[in-house]
Amino acid sequence: MQELAKHHEVFAVFxxxxxxxxxxxxxxxxxxxxxxxxxxxxPLLPASHNAHAFPGPVNTLRFLRRLGIPCYKVSHxxxxxxxxxxxxxxxxxxxxxxxxxxxxxxxxxxxTLLNAHYGNLPQVKGRDATxxxxxxxxxxxxxxxxxxxxMDAGRIYLKENIAVDKGDDFEILRAKxxxxxxxxxxxxxxxxxxxxxxxxxNEDGKNYYLMNWELKALAQKKVERR
Amino acid sequence: MNLGSLLDFTYxxxxxxxKHSLYPYLPKRRSIQSDRVHLEAAVSWLMKSIDKVDxxxxxxxxxxxxxxxxxxxxTSGYIIETLLNLQDHYGDGKFFQAASxxxxxxxxxxxxxxxxVGREIGVLSRPVIFNTGMVLLGLNxxxxxxxxxxxxxAGIRAGQFLVECLDENGCFVRNLxxxxxxxxxxxxxxxxxxxGLLSGSRDFIEAGRKNVEWSxxxxxxxxxxxxxxxxxxxxxxxxxxxxxxxxxxxxxxxxGxxxxxxCLKKxxxxxxxxxxxxxxxxxxxxxxxxxxxxxLCLTGYAQIALxxxxxxxxxxxxxxxxxxxxxxxxVKLQQPLNRRSEYFGGIKGSFxxxxxxxxxxxxxxxxxxxxxxxxLKIEVMRDYENSLIDKLSLGRQ
Numbered sequence: 152m153q154e155l156a157k158h159h160e161v162f163a164v165f166x167x168x169x170x171x172x173x174x175x176x177x178x179x180x181x182x183x184x185x186x187x188x189x190x191x192x193x194p195l196l197p198a199s200h201n202a203h204a205f206p207g208p209v210n211t212l213r214f215l216r217r218l219g220i221p222c223y224k225v226s227h228x229x230x231x232x233x234x235x236x237x238x239x240x241x242x243x244x245x246x247x248x249x250x251x252x253x254x255x256x257x258x259x260x261x262x263t264l265l266n267a268h269y270g271n272l273p274q275v276k277g278r279d280a281t282x283x284x285x286x287x288x289x290x291x292x293x294x295x296x297x298x299x300x301x302m303d304a305g306r307i308y309l310k311e312n313i314a315v316d317k318g319d320d321f322e323i324l325r326a327k328x329x330x331x332x333x334x335x336x337x338x339x340x341x342x343x344x345x346x347x348x349x350x351x352x353n354e355d356g357k358n359y360y361l362m363n364w365e366l367k368a369l370a371q372k373k374v375e376r377r
Numbered sequence: 378m379n380l381g382s383l384l385d386f387t388y389x390x391x392x393x394x395x396k397h398s399l400y401p402y403l404p405k406r407r408s409i410q411s412d413r414v415h416l417e418a419a420v421s422w423l424m425k426s427i428d429k430v431d432x433x434x435x436x437x438x439x440x441x442x443x444x445x446x447x448x449x450x451x452t453s454g455y456i457i458e459t460l461l462n463l464q465d466h467y468g469d470g471k472f473f474q475a476a477s478x479x480x481x482x483x484x485x486x487x488x489x490x491x492x493x494v495g496r497e498i499g500v501l502s503r504p505v506i507f508n509t510g511m512v513l514l515g516l517n518x519x520x521x522x523x524x525x526x527x528x529x530x531a532g533i534r535a536g537q538f539l540v541e542c543l544d545e546n547g548c549f550v551r552n553l554x555x556x557x558x559x560x561x562x563x564x565x566x567x568x569x570x571x572x573g574l575l576s577g578s579r580d581f582i583e584a585g586r587k588n589v590e591w592s593x594x595x596x597x598x599x600x601x602x603x604x605x606x607x608x609x610x611x612x613x614x615x616x617x618x619x620x621x622x623x624x625x626x627x628x629x630x631x632x633g634x635x636x637x638x639x640c641l642k643k644x645x646x647x648x649x650x651x652x653x654x655x656x657x658x659x660x661x662x663x664x665x666x667x668x669x670x671x672x673l674c675l676t677g678y679a680q681i682a683l684x685x686x687x688x689x690x691x692x693x694x695x696x697x698x699x700x701x702x703x704x705x706x707x708v709k710l711q712q713p714l715n716r717r718s719e720y721f722g723g724i725k726g727s728f729x730x731x732x733x734x735x736x737x738x739x740x741x742x743x744x745x746x747x748x749x750x751x752x753l754k755i756e757v758m759r760d761y762e763n764s765l766i767d768k769l770s771l772g773r774q
Contacts, residue, residue: 178402360649360654361703363699365758366699
């Protein structure tokens, strides 16, 4: 965002308003991920990484406001208030960083809505894509693709391979993916039209859902045995 | 009913009501134990249900307010196969003894025309297709294991009864439960095909095949099966859909017709998507897979998990395995593991316990399907882990 804001007019919309929205998400997600570890990951990574890729826990809203980026809050991104707001703001591009499906009404507010998928497209669509990619394949990609109505099924514009090292766990891989996603977005916005013309089809593949903890453990073993 | 059971009822209902309303927020991982712990608890409950009726079948259910029910020929029939699998798993002769005693009891209550009564002992005197088919599965399993002729003879009589219930389209139309056509009777077709292969009779195989074909015709494009409810006005239950899936799956395994597998995958894919998105499978679903109840049928969970595990073995499609593991975890969460309780190790009919499916009961078939699913899960996970290790070793070479 910081980089993009230097050359573009940028704004952010947050899909949670009150303490209850955050509590609801926290309670649901603690069954699925190690919430605490995700938010305190930075000190666990090598110092070389810390400096640029993993700045540690920050309050995103405060951070963006400090940069002078306008921020809006709606109670739900799929709600009518969100659609009204987006229609009013008329963005040229959108970047979605959400953990749920967006309704067509929201998607239609953007001429191009982008998402960085932390898994191997077109084969692995949906939730826990990093874990599924590791379990099913021997490599991991971050894919920049367009959001369409069907889950993770829009055109793929850019891809980057992630180095999976012995000793990595899924939170570390996720942090690596975040780092790669940032560079993909910057690359895309350097030459958006060119990237859009050179797209890769995203037709095949299957939808995957939340991975069971026993399969996750097997996928983790697979990383350890590399 | 005594004060103890009344307290049990109040406590269980209150806890379940709280758990049900907070379901998405419950800390799941911490509440479940290893497969071995849950399996042993369920097995101990199942053996208790057999002991309670002196080995003559298995008690239909433990009712929270009324205690143990009389034996149920239908479910006792298909419990035989589970007992034989437990014999293989633990290598303990008591399971085989229990299975053969139930088999002998089933033969002793077989009706003159070969059928078996519907409902638990003492309620209904007329034979019903589905119940007969389920006992036939047990007799087939015992004959396959022992080669003792009495099991085959009784099986053939049951098979002849079933064939007489079919019409020219392959639909079971006579001796129906509640006088309704049921697609889930395809499980009886599975029993017929099995009997045909064991006895070498083509007639049984063809009769079974005809019903499987009829059942395939009941499937909608979205994978849903019509005529698959227990009572008028009801919609299909995950329990009855699980029955249909298993019937067709076993017919595929016995006859090798790829169409059966394709049909099955359509329904299985739907369950994978529904569970993936909603994170639960409610008991009743309409033709558009819309939820028409809020309670969960834990038997249905265990059955669908079992079917998905079997499908994973055939297709090697990890999405089936993943959903099966989630479903098994969800059932584990509901299994009481307090050894002092009368229903230690049992599986509730519904979650919450007062839900519409088998309310306030721990049915024997819920424990049976849970045991089946756990036994298969242990095998599948072991093989899957080994195959991953093999692949990695090959990759290194």
